[in-house]
Amino acid sequence: MADVNVALIGYAFMGRAHSNAWRQVGPFFSPKLTPRMKVICGRNAKNVKAAAAQLGWEEAATDWREVVARKDIDIVDISTPGDSHAEIAIAAAREGKVVFCEKPLANTVKEAEQMLAAVKKAGVPHMICHNYRRVPAVMLAKQLIDQGKLGRLYHYRGTYLQDWVADPNVPLFWRLRKEAAGSGALGDIGSHSLDLARFLVGEVTEVIAALETFVKERPLPDNPRKKGPVTVDDASASIVRFDNGALGTIEASRFAPGRKNYNAFEINGSKGSIVFNLERLNELQVHFNDSKPGKQAQGFRTVLVSEADHPFWEHWWPQGHTIGWEHTFVHELHHLLTAIAEDADVAPHGATFEDGYRAAEVCDAVVRSSEEGRREAIPYR
Numbered sequence: 001m002a003d004v005n006v007a008l009i010g011y012a013f014m015g016r017a018h019s020n021a022w023r024q025v026g027p028f029f030s031p032k033l034t035p036r037m038k039v040i041c042g043r044n045a046k047n048v049k050a051a052a053a054q055l056g057w058e059e060a061a062t063d064w065r066e067v068v069a070r071k072d073i074d075i076v077d078i079s080t081p082g083d084s085h086a087e088i089a090i091a092a093a094r095e096g097k098v099v100f101c102e103k104p105l106a107n108t109v110k111e112a113e114q115m116l117a118a119v120k121k122a123g124v125p126h127m128i129c130h131n132y133r134r135v136p137a138v139m140l141a142k143q144l145i146d147q148g149k150l151g152r153l154y155h156y157r158g159t160y161l162q163d164w165v166a167d168p169n170v171p172l173f174w175r176l177r178k179e180a181a182g183s184g185a186l187g188d189i190g191s192h193s194l195d196l197a198r199f200l201v202g203e204v205t206e207v208i209a210a211l212e213t214f215v216k217e218r219p220l221p222d223n224p225r226k227k228g229p230v231t232v233d234d235a236s237a238s239i240v241r242f243d244n245g246a247l248g249t250i251e252a253s254r255f256a257p258g259r260k261n262y263n264a265f266e267i268n269g270s271k272g273s274i275v276f277n278l279e280r281l282n283e284l285q286v287h288f289n290d291s292k293p294g295k296q297a298q299g300f301r302t303v304l305v306s307e308a309d310h311p312f313w314e315h316w317w318p319q320g321h322t323i324g325w326e327h328t329f330v331h332e333l334h335h336l337l338t339a340i341a342e343d344a345d346v347a348p349h350g351a352t353f354e355d356g357y358r359a360a361e362v363c364d365a366v367v368r369s370s371e372e373g374r375r376e377a378i379p380y381r
């Protein structure tokens with residue numbers, strides 16, 4: 001078993017989730033490449049040193065440029081806000097590193113295109129962290145769809161709802177500023193729902209959409225007495241068409257009181273339907289038109305996705321000993337490490353920079369549609 005040295009850029013929310021996954025993937029999945037948590041990077045020397053000690057990294061660093069240029073680093077894991085993804089990913093690709101990047105890939109279509117071009121030119125493995133693809137119940141949904149169990153697909157009804165910025169006193173931090181985040185609910189959580197739509201149903205070809213910002217000004221983080229403008233959407237609602245004729249809706253909002261991390265979808269096909277909700281992530285609801293004992297007792301039933309032959313479960317616990325949100329990142333890293341070791345494609349089950357670029361095109365079309373009040377075809381390159 002060979003070691004691969006990992007550098008993680010960013011050590012807050014996603015930095016902690018990724019660190020946990022790098023720690024767990026070896027012991028639980030025995031990947032062909034063993035990751036070594038070599039260096040974690042942030043801007044504040046004292047804080048990043050503390051993060052290295054707490055999260056289990058060998059070294060701490062404050063300059064990501066030095067880190068990505070290091071000869072002993074094989075994988076660069078980017079868990080910073082969207083405004084730095086392009087610069088770090090392009091530099092890492094030029095240095096020949098494997099690049100694992102948080103979503104959304106970039107804040108603009110142009111940046112996403114440049115990132116895609118950079119990893120292609122360098123020929124390096126790359127993946128975006130669309131970890132919800134790797135919830136066991138979602139992967140089971142994928143298998144059922146690919147086996148034709150739902151028949152012809154008619155609908156994708158995706159909603160990703162949260163409520164944590166609904167309070168108008170939440171300060172104007174980076175996720176509420178366009179220059180840092182690119183967009184609001186749309187790119188932050190809508191991008192996950194869109195990725196699941198593309199993963200499970202098909203390519204999005206056109207969209208008609210509306211965006212809204214409900215709270216237009218918020219207290220400044222370092223001076224709460226002053227307010228500044230919110231420059232991103234609080235919510236987005238889109239109607240999408242797929243290349244296979246299916247019709248979808250994708251709604252994302254951070255203004256849905258009571259919804260904490262409600263990443264949910266329903267898919268309807270000619271032979272049945274499936275329903276998933278991240279707040280109950282070990283469950284998949286299924287309905288099949290031909291299920292026994294006949295029409296009178298038809299309806300949805302709930303499958304507890306935890307059997308040894310369910311996706312990813314051979315690596316975890318006996319049936320019914322449920323897993324959580326953090327495990328999806330472990331599954332992501334196992335997928336990436338396997339692709340590197342076997343010189344295999346990260347696609348189609350992993351999200352690549354091509355997926356990130358395509359998602360950026362769809363998000364851009366959503367913004368244009370909302371601004372101009374018309375239907376937009378997606379102009380993929």
Ligand SMILES: NC(=O)c1ccc[n+]([C@@H]2O[C@H](COP(=O)([O-])OP(=O)(O)OC[C@H]3O[C@@H](n4cnc5c(N)ncnc54)[C@H](O)[C@@H]3O)[C@@H](O)[C@H]2O)c1
Pocket residue numbers: 009010011012013014015041042043064079080081082084102103104129130131188
């Ligand atoms: N996959 C998921 O489920 C999921 C969930 C939340 C966030 N995200 C994505 O992860 C990324 C990070 O989000 P977060 O919630 O962890 O943000 P965060 O604010 O909690 O953390 C960002 C980190 O990046 C560091 N950072 C910022 N600029 C930097 C720079 N130039 N150099 C080095 N470090 C820098 C910050 O110091 C901080 O450690 C975003 O792209 C976000 O959309 C993904």
